[in-house]
Amino acid sequence: MKPARVLIVEDEMIFALDLKQGLKRGGYETCELTATGEKALANCERQRPDIVLIDINLRGQLSGIETAREIRERFSIPAIFMTGYADEKTRRDAEVAKPAGYFIKPFEIGKLIEVLDSVVENRP
Amino acid sequence: MKVTNKKKSQPLEPEANHPGRENSEAETKYRVLFEQSPDGILIIDTDGKILDFNEAAHRQLGFTREEFAGFKISDIDITESPEDTRKRIETLLKNGSAEFDVRHRTKDGKIKDVHVITRTIVLSGRPVFHTIFRDITAQKRTEQLIRQSEEKFRTLFESATDALFILSPEGKFLDVNRTAHERLGYTKEEMLSLCLSQLDPPEFAARVSERLQHVMKHGHAIIESAHRRKDGTVMPVEINTRVIDYDGGKAIFSIIRDITDRKRAEEELKELNARLQALIHAIPDLVAFKDTGGRHLVVNRALEEFTGLRQDELIGRTNADLLPPELLESCDKSDEEVLRSLMPVHYEEHYAGEGGKKRYFDTVKAPIFDGPDDVAGIVTVSREITDRKKIEEQIRASLDEKEILLKEIHHRVKNNLNVIASLLNLQMRCITDTRLVDIFHDCQNRIRSMALIHEKLYAKGDLLEVNIKEYVVSLISSLSSLYLGDKNNVVFRTDVRDISLDIDTSIPCGLIVNELVTNSIKHAFSGRGSGQIHIAFYPDGRNYTLSVKDDGVGLQKDFDLAGSETLGLQLVQVLTQQLGGTLKVIVDGGTEFRITFDGQASGPEI
Numbered sequence: 001m002k003p004a005r006v007l008i009v010e011d012e013m014i015f016a017l018d019l020k021q022g023l024k025r026g027g028y029e030t031c032e033l034t035a036t037g038e039k040a041l042a043n044c045e046r047q048r049p050d051i052v053l054i055d056i057n058l059r060g061q062l063s064g065i066e067t068a069r070e071i072r073e074r075f076s077i078p079a080i081f082m083t084g085y086a087d088e089k090t091r092r093d094a095e096v097a098k099p100a101g102y103f104i105k106p107f108e109i110g111k112l113i114e115v116l117d118s119v120v121e122n123r124p
Numbered sequence: 125m126k127v128t129n130k131k132k133s134q135p136l137e138p139e140a141n142h143p144g145r146e147n148s149e150a151e152t153k154y155r156v157l158f159e160q161s162p163d164g165i166l167i168i169d170t171d172g173k174i175l176d177f178n179e180a181a182h183r184q185l186g187f188t189r190e191e192f193a194g195f196k197i198s199d200i201d202i203t204e205s206p207e208d209t210r211k212r213i214e215t216l217l218k219n220g221s222a223e224f225d226v227r228h229r230t231k232d233g234k235i236k237d238v239h240v241i242t243r244t245i246v247l248s249g250r251p252v253f254h255t256i257f258r259d260i261t262a263q264k265r266t267e268q269l270i271r272q273s274e275e276k277f278r279t280l281f282e283s284a285t286d287a288l289f290i291l292s293p294e295g296k297f298l299d300v301n302r303t304a305h306e307r308l309g310y311t312k313e314e315m316l317s318l319c320l321s322q323l324d325p326p327e328f329a330a331r332v333s334e335r336l337q338h339v340m341k342h343g344h345a346i347i348e349s350a351h352r353r354k355d356g357t358v359m360p361v362e363i364n365t366r367v368i369d370y371d372g373g374k375a376i377f378s379i380i381r382d383i384t385d386r387k388r389a390e391e392e393l394k395e396l397n398a399r400l401q402a403l404i405h406a407i408p409d410l411v412a413f414k415d416t417g418g419r420h421l422v423v424n425r426a427l428e429e430f431t432g433l434r435q436d437e438l439i440g441r442t443n444a445d446l447l448p449p450e451l452l453e454s455c456d457k458s459d460e461e462v463l464r465s466l467m468p469v470h471y472e473e474h475y476a477g478e479g480g481k482k483r484y485f486d487t488v489k490a491p492i493f494d495g496p497d498d499v500a501g502i503v504t505v506s507r508e509i510t511d512r513k514k515i516e517e518q519i520r521a522s523l524d525e526k527e528i529l530l531k532e533i534h535h536r537v538k539n540n541l542n543v544i545a546s547l548l549n550l551q552m553r554c555i556t557d558t559r560l561v562d563i564f565h566d567c568q569n570r571i572r573s574m575a576l577i578h579e580k581l582y583a584k585g586d587l588l589e590v591n592i593k594e595y596v597v598s599l600i601s602s603l604s605s606l607y608l609g610d611k612n613n614v615v616f617r618t619d620v621r622d623i624s625l626d627i628d629t630s631i632p633c634g635l636i637v638n639e640l641v642t643n644s645i646k647h648a649f650s651g652r653g654s655g656q657i658h659i660a661f662y663p664d665g666r667n668y669t670l671s672v673k674d675d676g677v678g679l680q681k682d683f684d685l686a687g688s689e690t691l692g693l694q695l696v697q698v699l700t701q702q703l704g705g706t707l708k709v710i711v712d713g714g715t716e717f718r719i720t721f722d723g724q725a726s727g728p729e730i
Contacts, residue, residue, distance in 0.1 A: 014546050084535055106545060
């Protein structure tokens, strides 16, 4: 079976690279590293990933929540949020995009892979 | 009716002016006059024996005719002794007439004052005394009362502490009391030789005549004036005057009160009032005194400027007349509260001023008392604080901005630390030597334990302190996940109190927990299937104690902490030093590292 492809949307590129390598070790393919919401939408259009791993606080016009919501609506691609803000408000705001997971940085890559595996297994 | 004296065969008739017995008409006339006279009439012989008496004498003295028949004048006259009577008769015979007052005894024992007019006449050829007496008891009593009244008046007049004058309508002194002349430094005689105008200083003397006329016209007056003492000094006085009947004419009775003290007090009050007025007007706040009905009694310049009305336009006006609608309700309500509670109230209020710009006021109201329980009104002091409010808003906005910035800095520091951790991850993947990988992991965890402090700082609003309980729980969770994964052979127990520490204390504490817990996970349970790590943090007086204890294999008995070359334990020692604390290692069925440090120390003792 072809490994699932993950689009990493993260404006901190070293962290993104670390994630990319960790996911690769966990058996996942990754799309081109993306730093903004606008580019994420374009890459989804072009590369059609299976899952989007997206930071809530992105530079640019679109926030991670807005981007994930649009990706879900336009491409039906599930998103997993990553954030450095562990507050309740951010979590509540994120609910509008109906995320498949929510990780507070820093997190163990192993935990992320477990959630990814679950999402992939349950995808329609 | 013919009066007879039983001792005499014939009634006695006057002979002096009616010579000739045959003149019966004259006799009749005399008898009528004799009997009908309202005054008592006695005919007394030179021995003092009463020869005849009229009806009035009988009525006034109460004796019967029979009783009178044997009386001598000394039987009814209690004033004179028989010797006195004898002498008086001699004198009468010599002078022919006399007029005097004596006292008569009546039959029922009463004493009556009588005025006697007696004249020597000849009756039946011998001299007798035609004596007319009039009852003057009532008159005497009245005279006595008048005398007593006069004495009382004189006593009061002389002993009064106010000066008393009796003046003629022209202003001449008719009488003065002792206080009057002593206070002015004159003798009574000197005073009585003066006129009022000579006593008044020039500015008042000129009006004396006019004032006297006024008093005479209206009957009374209260006048403020001044009197000059004999030594030339002037004393302010209040004169209460009244026109009285005096010595058969009219006079002016005056009560003169020395009002020097009152005038001085009035002057002082006036001066004080002027100062208070100046003070009130100089206050830049809006100041008003209102009565209990809400009417303005006193306002200051600031209030005039605020309302655009002059003082005379403001006095008597109420809140409703002066205030904008937004202020009226709160102002009325606070007035009511002050009058109800009799306590000051303090509140802020605002309204939309010109151009809709909000103007803020800080207002204090307090009751004014006339007496202990007698509230006279309310004093209000309102300070415009619009500028202060603006500054406060700016400061608040600035603080909010700084808080956001500080949060952002902590967030950025945490992100950067996590980026470093990611860099170490990336580097680790290029290393195959597991010893080196372990070292990288240790470094990564140290960085993450620091990053967690910054996360806790910005996550909780405070930005200055970290809740050490929440922090330890998060750190243990992270270390457990990293080193133990899904294995649950090591049980963590925490007894960390709900304590907040500043960043300078929480970072060394976090790193110490990180090192000791990592150390226990890695080494304490070698060769054992499971174990327990207990982390405690609690206050002890002004100190804090941090303890990490495992029930593992324990350190060797001869373990030398100071000589340890393990980086982790070296870090624990230097960080303890940074906290200004002491480190104790207890090996007893496991290992316990116990660090105690001063929780209130201003800084680390390095």
